[in-house]
Amino acid sequence: xxxxxTSTFTLDYVKTVGLATNQIxxxxxxPYDVAFSRDxxxxxxxxxxxxxxxxxxxxxxxxxxxxxxxEFGKGSGTGDDQFxxxxxxxxxxxxxxxxxxxxxxxxxxxxxxxxFLGKWDTKGSGDGEFNxxxxxxxxxxxxxxxxxxxxxxxxxxxTAGEYLGQWGEPGDGNGQFNLPWGVTTxxxxxxxxxxxxxxxxxKFSPEGKFIASFGESGTGEGQFHRPSAVAVDLQGYxxxxxxxxxxxxxxxxxxxxxxxxxGQATESRWAGDYLNVNPDxxxxxxxxxxxxxxxxxxxxxxxxxxxxxPYFWGPVSVRLDGQGRLFVTESNRHRFQVYQRS
Amino acid sequence: MSNQDIALMAHLMRRAGFGASRDxxxxxxxxxxxAVVEELLHPTDPQNLPDDIIRRYHTEQAEMRLxxxxxxxxxxxxxxTRCPLEEKLSLFWHSLFATGYNKLNQARALVNQxxxxxxxxMGDLAxxxxxxxxxxxxxxxLDNNENHKDSINExxxxxxxxxxxxxxxxxxxxxxxxxxxxxxxxxxGNAEYMAMRAARDSIxxxxxxxxxxxxxxxxxDDGEKTFLGETGRFNGQDIVEIIVxxxxxxxxxxxxxxxxxxxxxxxEGGEKTIASMMKTYxxxxxxxxxxxxxxxxxxxxxxxxxxxARVKGPVELVVGAVRMAGSYHTPTQGIEQVARQAVYxxxxxxxxxxxxxxxxxxxxxxxxxxxxxxxxxxxxxxxVENPGVRKIIDRLAGEGVFSPEALxxxxxxxxxxMEVSEETRASLVxxxxxxxxxxxxxxxxxxxxxxxxxxxxxxxxxxxxxxLA
Numbered sequence: 001x002x003x004x005x006t007s008t009f010t011l012d013y014v015k016t017v018g019l020a021t022n023q024i025x026x027x028x029x030x031p032y033d034v035a036f037s038r039d040x041x042x043x044x045x046x047x048x049x050x051x052x053x054x055x056x057x058x059x060x061x062x063x064x065x066x067x068x069x070x071e072f073g074k075g076s077g078t079g080d081d082q083f084x085x086x087x088x089x090x091x092x093x094x095x096x097x098x099x100x101x102x103x104x105x106x107x108x109x110x111x112x113x114x115x116f117l118g119k120w121d122t123k124g125s126g127d128g129e130f131n132x133x134x135x136x137x138x139x140x141x142x143x144x145x146x147x148x149x150x151x152x153x154x155x156x157x158x159t160a161g162e163y164l165g166q167w168g169e170p171g172d173g174n175g176q177f178n179l180p181w182g183v184t185t186x187x188x189x190x191x192x193x194x195x196x197x198x199x200x201x202x203k204f205s206p207e208g209k210f211i212a213s214f215g216e217s218g219t220g221e222g223q224f225h226r227p228s229a230v231a232v233d234l235q236g237y238x239x240x241x242x243x244x245x246x247x248x249x250x251x252x253x254x255x256x257x258x259x260x261x262x263g264q265a266t267e268s269r270w271a272g273d274y275l276n277v278n279p280d281x282x283x284x285x286x287x288x289x290x291x292x293x294x295x296x297x298x299x300x301x302x303x304x305x306x307x308x309x310p311y312f313w314g315p316v317s318v319r320l321d322g323q324g325r326l327f328v329t330e331s332n333r334h335r336f337q338v339y340q341r342s
Numbered sequence: 343m344s345n346q347d348i349a350l351m352a353h354l355m356r357r358a359g360f361g362a363s364r365d366x367x368x369x370x371x372x373x374x375x376x377a378v379v380e381e382l383l384h385p386t387d388p389q390n391l392p393d394d395i396i397r398r399y400h401t402e403q404a405e406m407r408l409x410x411x412x413x414x415x416x417x418x419x420x421x422x423t424r425c426p427l428e429e430k431l432s433l434f435w436h437s438l439f440a441t442g443y444n445k446l447n448q449a450r451a452l453v454n455q456x457x458x459x460x461x462x463x464m465g466d467l468a469x470x471x472x473x474x475x476x477x478x479x480x481x482x483x484l485d486n487n488e489n490h491k492d493s494i495n496e497x498x499x500x501x502x503x504x505x506x507x508x509x510x511x512x513x514x515x516x517x518x519x520x521x522x523x524x525x526x527x528x529x530x531g532n533a534e535y536m537a538m539r540a541a542r543d544s545i546x547x548x549x550x551x552x553x554x555x556x557x558x559x560x561x562x563d564d565g566e567k568t569f570l571g572e573t574g575r576f577n578g579q580d581i582v583e584i585i586v587x588x589x590x591x592x593x594x595x596x597x598x599x600x601x602x603x604x605x606x607x608x609x610e611g612g613e614k615t616i617a618s619m620m621k622t623y624x625x626x627x628x629x630x631x632x633x634x635x636x637x638x639x640x641x642x643x644x645x646x647x648x649x650x651a652r653v654k655g656p657v658e659l660v661v662g663a664v665r666m667a668g669s670y671h672t673p674t675q676g677i678e679q680v681a682r683q684a685v686y687x688x689x690x691x692x693x694x695x696x697x698x699x700x701x702x703x704x705x706x707x708x709x710x711x712x713x714x715x716x717x718x719x720x721x722x723x724x725x726v727e728n729p730g731v732r733k734i735i736d737r738l739a740g741e742g743v744f745s746p747e748a749l750x751x752x753x754x755x756x757x758x759x760m761e762v763s764e765e766t767r768a769s770l771v772x773x774x775x776x777x778x779x780x781x782x783x784x785x786x787x788x789x790x791x792x793x794x795x796x797x798x799x800x801x802x803x804x805x806x807x808x809x810l811a
Contacts, residue, residue, distance in 0.1 A: 020545045030401045049402035050678055051410065103675070179398075196398070226394050244394055271547030278546075281538055288532035294554050297461070298454070302393075306406075306450055306552040313549075314397075314404055332405040333548040 009237065009250065009258040010342040011326065017042075017066050018335025019270035022052060026068040026270060028334040029055055033317040034327050035089040035097060037112045041069060042321075043097060045089050047331065048076075056083040058099070058114065063338065066269040072114025080108065080116045088182065088317070090138045092159045098144065100133040107133055107146060107161075120161045125151050128163040135183035135194065135229065143206065145183050145191055152177040154193060154208065167208030172198050174210045182229030182241065182317065192230045192238065199224040201240055214238065214255050219245055219301070221257040231318045231326070233341075239326055241318045246301040246311060248318060248328055261328070263305075263312035265337050305332070312337070347371045349759050351378065353649050356811045357603050358382050358638060359426025361662040363730060364737065364756050379638045383464065383631050385425030391418045391671070399673035407550060412449035413681035413691035416456060420661045421670050431634075432459040433657060434602045436692075439474055439506055440699035441483045443692050447543040448536075450552045451479035452692045464631040467595065467623075471507065471582045478530040478553030482540055484697065486525055487533045491563045494522045501697055503585070512590035513570065520567040525578045527562030530555055586628045592620040596633060603634070604643055605651040606703035615642040650761060650810040653706050656687035658811060659715055663803065666757070667722040668730030686714045707809060716804040724800035726792045735795050739782035746775040753798050762807045770805075774798055 021027025032047035044059045053076035060069040074081050084103035091097055095112045106121035107130070122129045131150035138144050143164065144157045153168035168177045178197035185191050189206045199217040201224075204210055215224045225244030232238050236253030248261040267275065275282040290309045298307065305313035314332035321327065326339040348364075351371050355362040359382070362370065370378045396418060397404035402411030403418075420429045436456060443449055455477050462470045474480055475498070481487050484498035499522035503513045530536055530553045538544070539551070567576045570584050585591055596619040597608070605612055618640060619633045626632040637643055654662065660683055664670050670677055681691060688711050689700055700706075707715070723731060734756050738744070744752065750770045754760045762770075774780070777794060785791045802808065 019547050020549050022545070030405065047401055049405060049407065049411065050400070050675075051402060051408055181398075197394070226398075265548065267547065274546045278544075281535070281542070281544060281546075284532075284535035284538050288535040290532075290551070292531050292554060297457075298554055302397075303454075303552070306550075307554060309548055309551050331401060335548055 009252070011250070011259065011261065011339040012342050013264050013266075014325065014338040014340055015063075016265040016268045016271075016335050016337050017061060017063065018268050018330075018333070019274060020334040022055075024055060024057070024071065028059060030314075030331045031316075031329050031334060031336065032086065032331055033088045034319050034329055034336060035091050036319075036321045037091060037097075038095050039112075040322070041112075042327075043089060043091075044329075044336070045086055045099065046073075047086055053084075056086060058089070058097070058110075068270075070114075072110065078104070080119060081110075081114075083108075087134045088136045090136045090144075092138045092142050092144070093140075094142075094159070096159065098136055098138065100136050100146065102132040102134055102149065105130045105133065107136065118161070120157075127166070128155070128157065128161065130155075134181045137183045137185050137191070139185040139189050139206070140187070141189065143185075143189075145185065147180045147183045147193060149177075149179055149181065152180070154180070154183065154191065154204070156206075156208070165208060167204065174213065175202070175204075175208075177202075182227075184230050184232055186232040186236065187234055192232060194227045194230050194240070196226050196228060196243075199226065201227055201230050201238070212255065214240070214251060221249070221260070222251075222255075224249075225301075228315070229317045229319075231320045233320055233324050239318045239320070241315045241328065243315055244301065246305040246313060246315065248312065248315060248326075261312070261339065263310055263315075263328070263330075263337060265310045265330075265333070265335060268335060309333070343368065343371050345755075345759065347375075349649075350375065350644060352758055353644075354378065354382075354638065355426070356662070357430075357643075357652075359430055360420060360658060360665050363666065363733065365733065375644075376639060379635060382425070382427040382638075383635060385428035385460075388419075388423040388425040388428065390422040390424075391673070395673060400677070402678065405549060406449040406453060407545060409443035409449050409452075409690070409692050410678045410681055412443075412453050413684075413693070414677040415453060416691055417657075417661065417677060417681050418670070420657070421664050427634075428460055428463070430603075430658075431463045431630075432456050433655075434599070435459040435463050435470075437602070437694070437699045437702070438598055439480070440694035440697055441477075441479050441692075442694045442696075445540070446479055446482055447540050448479065448482070448550060448553060449692065450550060451477075451482075454552070455479045456692075464634070465629060466586075467591070467628045467630060468582050468586045470630070471502070471585065472579055474506070475502070475525060475528060475578050475582065476555040478536075478555055481528065481530050481555070482537060482553075487529045487537055489522055489526050489528070491526045491561050494519065494526060494563075496522045498522070498525060505697060507585045507594060508588055508590045509594040512588070517569055520569045520576070521581050523563045523565070523567055524569070524576045524581045527558045527560070528555075528578055529558055529561070589620070592623045592628075595630075596620050596623060599630075599633065599637065601702070603637060604648055606653060607651070609647075611642045611645070611647065615640045650807065652811045653703055654809055654811045655700070655702060655706055656684040656689035656711070656715070657691060659687070659809070660684050660718060662811075663719040663722045666730050667725065667728040668733070669722060669725070669728045671729070683714065683718050687711045687718075712809075715809065719803040719808065720800040723803050724796045726788055726796040731796060731799065732787075734799065735782065735785075735792055738795060739785060743779050743781045743783075745779055746771050749774055749780050749795075749798065750802075753795070753802060757799065757802055757808075760802065760805075760807055762802075762805055766805050766807060770798065770802060773801055 019027040057073035105123040109117040135147040152170040156164040181196040182194035201214040203212040228243035229241040250258040317329040403415040486498040489495040622636040
């Protein structure tokens with residue numbers, strides 16, 4: 001099944017992984033990001049709503065069999081293996097996982113088994129200090145880029161936490177930010193920042209020199225409403241989570257619009273297991289139209305997604321795995337959808 | 343600008359909103375009373391905390407899986423709106439057309455219902471009642487999804503007449519049946535699946551799926567019906583058109599509006615005001631906005647006897663205190679706990695105890711609820727870090743040295759103005775007197791002088807008088 005396209009660039013839907021849960025173990029709770037260990041396991045960051053803060057954790061799954069392989073993290077709190085508002089994750093070349101927490105003003109480092117290794121947690125606006133760390137990316141040289149949202153800047157650090165540099169200030173000009181969120185790097189080492197409340201993505205050199213800006217406010221092609229995340233593949237295609245428009249847009253390396261995804265989730269293995277043991281729900285579900293036409297007052301992306309289960313709802317993160325597959329993580333639907341190039 | 347003008351404007355803003363700071367009152371007095379009424383009646387630019395900000399920093403309000411997140415979302419709206427009557431009137435309709443989470447397990451449908459009240463709450467009653475009848479939350483709440491052509495369910499039809507429009511005694515059992523027949527086929531999309539998920543409180547596999555209205559023509563009884571003496575092949579819309587023409591409906595709606603906005607008890611002057619509101623209702627083709635205009639501009643509403651003649655409802659109390667304190671104007675962890683505080687006081691937003699709504703007036707204040715009310719407001723106003731409290735302190739700082747009596751009088755003035763008994767005033771004076779006169783000259787944020795002010799505001803908020811609007 002191919003998505004709508006205006007060029008030869010197409011993406012095929014692969015599958016959906018996830019299930020809502022109110023407990024520990026299999027399932028996700030408001031997942032915010034995924035990261036891929038070197039052995040191909042998928043680490044899923046459970047941000048959790050305020051009623052389930054005690055279940056904050058990182059879950060581990062595999063894609064092919066959708067096995068739930070384990071989890072670590074012990075809910076909400078100030079302990080080294082606890083969180084408050086975890087936002088994003090990234091692995092370095094040594095398979096160490098870096099997790100940001102915007103309310104603890106912390107980056108916590110774990111190994112791939114979930115063992116705590118260290119943390120950077122000085123709140124402030126000085127070098128190496130954070131005020132609301134959000135997105136995180138680690139390039140091929142192990143430079144760590146952290147979006148320091150309330151300081152309106154990106155900080156660059158070593159994996160040991162040594163400060164290397166920073167750029168950004170409040171505003172809407174080139175190199176300025178308004179509540180930035182996600183970040184990624186491309187194969188050349190350039191840095192892309194989802195400048196959330198400026199409705200654009202900005203591209204910088206590894207030293208923070210402004211290179212380009214994608215997008216403007218709106219709902220059309222090439223327009224954004226609060227983009228939350230960005231990913232770039234080896235060919236330079238740029239995938240942007242257009243969070244407020246509840247979609248993903250893809251551009252080529254020159255910024256030319258390629259296509260948009262609205263989402264087409266199907267039943268994950270876990271969802272199938274649930275419905276198989278709840279046949280009454282399964283029967284009435286099968287009678288239902290889950291992509292309905294809605295009355296005008298509900299015809300906004302957020303409302304549509306709240307009523308249209310296959311569509312993205314709260315797409316907070318886009319990430320590419322080692323095979324170039326696109327993972328779109330949906331906070332409000334407790335799942336991620338996977339796509340791949342045709 | 344006279345003290346009487348300020349006091350009258352404060353009265354209007356307590357009733358048509360959730361109270362106002364002294365800065366806002368002074369600006370509104372400059373506008374003039376009737377101009378302020380018109381502004382309140384024409385909400386255009388609420389400038390409330392934006393949805394994108396709320397959803398980014400409050401996951402529970404993005405997903406709205408549970409009632410607490412949805413209630414907190416509405417609280418933010420009430421706390422930060424510049425169009426307070428829009429929210430206050432929505433709270434009125436929510437109280438009258440009480441729909442609750444406990445049966446629905448679908449908070450977003452309730453939030454959508456409140457948004458419908460914003461869209462139609464000041465317009466003509468017929469449109470509002472038709473939209474209410476199409477509202478998915480109401481459909482599930484009163485079982486209209488079970489109201490079928492060949493097997494009617496009277497629940498919605500009965501409450502539409504008894505609790506939402508005519509009032510008991512103004513219709514027959516046959517009218518209820520005919521009304522129910524007219525609303526057959528008014529259901530929600532994917533009704534069978536959605537009703538099952540609601541009954542099971544299912545969030546699986548991928549969280550809630552929100553609801554939308556659907557008309558199933560094949561399930562509608564299109565036969566002839568006789569309702570309130572009129573006969574025809576009525577659909578729900580026709581029934582509503584008949585309802586809104588009834589004098590009993592005008593009396594019911596105007597009385598409830600009067601009790602919510604003017605006074606808990608209805609005296610002779612109140613009866614006359616309600617009669618004026620009813621005349622406006624019919625003169626304006628059943629529009630609510632002109633009815634409210636008649637009420638707010640009436641001599642009765644402006645009179646001394648209408649002042650402090652209502653017990654503040656818990657949500658009014660909470661929102662009023664937070665607006666005065668200036669807290670929770672940006673995303674703040676714990677906003678759900680503020681919603682919970684209103685629950686502890688007896689009024690959970692989106693969680694009315696039954697379709698009859700809440701028992702208002704003096705019943706709000708039992709001893710347990712009173713402790714919760716006093717503690718919450720005192721906590722908000724004692725915190726001298728809160729921006730609204732700082733504004734009060736800043737005003738006092740520019741006004742020289744205060745004797746204990748002058749300090750009490752000025753703080754009561756800036757908190758309302760509040761009218762208190764001599765006994766209450768004496769108690770407040772006694773509280774501040776033992777530390778002598780107060781000067782805020784050269785004060786530091788959070789120092790003892792400021793804390794004395796915070797303490798006094800906190801104590802004043804615990805008085806009987808503060809519990810009244």
